[in-house]
Amino acid sequence: MSYEIVTDSSANLPDELINQYNLHILSLLYRIGEEEYESYIKGQQTDLTDFYKRMRNKEAITTSCMSSGTCRDLFESILSQGKDLLYIGFSSALSATYQTGIQVLEEMKAEYPDAKIMSVDTLGASLGEGLLVTHAAKLREEGRSIESVYDWLIKNRLHLCHWFTVDDLFFLMRGGRVSASSAIMGTVFSIKPVMHMDDSGRLIPVSKVRGRKNSLRVLLEQMEKTAIDPKNQTIYISHGDCLEDALYLADKIKQKFGTTDILVHLIEPVIGAHCGPGTVALFFIGTER
Numbered sequence: 001m002s003y004e005i006v007t008d009s010s011a012n013l014p015d016e017l018i019n020q021y022n023l024h025i026l027s028l029l030y031r032i033g034e035e036e037y038e039s040y041i042k043g044q045q046t047d048l049t050d051f052y053k054r055m056r057n058k059e060a061i062t063t064s065c066m067s068s069g070t071c072r073d074l075f076e077s078i079l080s081q082g083k084d085l086l087y088i089g090f091s092s093a094l095s096a097t098y099q100t101g102i103q104v105l106e107e108m109k110a111e112y113p114d115a116k117i118m119s120v121d122t123l124g125a126s127l128g129e130g131l132l133v134t135h136a137a138k139l140r141e142e143g144r145s146i147e148s149v150y151d152w153l154i155k156n157r158l159h160l161c162h163w164f165t166v167d168d169l170f171f172l173m174r175g176g177r178v179s180a181s182s183a184i185m186g187t188v189f190s191i192k193p194v195m196h197m198d199d200s201g202r203l204i205p206v207s208k209v210r211g212r213k214n215s216l217r218v219l220l221e222q223m224e225k226t227a228i229d230p231k232n233q234t235i236y237i238s239h240g241d242c243l244e245d246a247l248y249l250a251d252k253i254k255q256k257f258g259t260t261d262i263l264v265h266l267i268e269p270v271i272g273a274h275c276g277p278g279t280v281a282l283f284f285i286g287t288e289r
Helices: 015-020 048-056 068-079 097-111 127-142 146-159 170-174 180-188 212-226 242-258 269-275
Strands: 005-009 023-026 029-031 037-039 061-064 083-088 117-121 161-167 193-199 203-210 234-239 261-266 279-286
Touching: 005 068, 005 097, 005 127, 023 029, 023 048, 023 068, 023 097, 029 269, 048 180, 048 269, 061 269, 061 279, 068 083, 068 097, 068 261, 083 097, 083 146, 097 279, 117 146, 127 161, 127 212, 127 234, 127 279, 146 161, 203 212, 234 242, 242 261, 242 279
Parallel strands: 005 023, 005 083, 083 117, 234 261
Antiparallel strands: 029 037, 029 061, 161 193, 161 279, 193 203, 234 279
């Protein structure tokens, strides 16, 4: 039986890759005022310029995972065709998204007893999750079985490194990641936190540096410490409406390692609502997170 790969919108993949690898996307939701939006709608571009403008104006934005009904509809559309299904989801330590998905899949196993239904908690987010999905899709193209791709994901998910920095501590404060006093002091003294995703799939502060360029330099240094064959890797960089800084980091990576395969992409609204405009995140395969 052939198999389909399902992920969620927090994987942050651009339409070109979604279409290239025939991926299925479950969309998370966000709300601004009284209006609720889907983070991803196939073939439809969200005006992220307006989204980040509203964030900079400090409008309140809330997020939620997709409904179990949405999951069931998508999974049903695949399984009813006699296909197997591999679900690769957003870190369970950050969202109920993965749990919602696997609860529906467990129910559907009884309805489709002959189907192979497998799921992987990436313990990752944003283009970190997306990079893992991309590797899975490439392995499927090479002819690897669903079991083989599942095993690869479990073996390599803790080698998918997530490093990021933010420009404005207000949004981390609003999400409870830093205290109000830390946010105020950080703003006054231009303190930029450097954070990463730990082995449990949680966001962990690692260091604080003064100045934007220094924080980007630390991301590069972390890559230098742990990246496996950085010249020949696929590297993903996501950003919260700060393309110039993301391209600056990409250029530094090219200069230092000779890397040519680098994707730079805007952060989608659900992740963006929590990290804020000015975020720069770097994702690569390393010896450890």
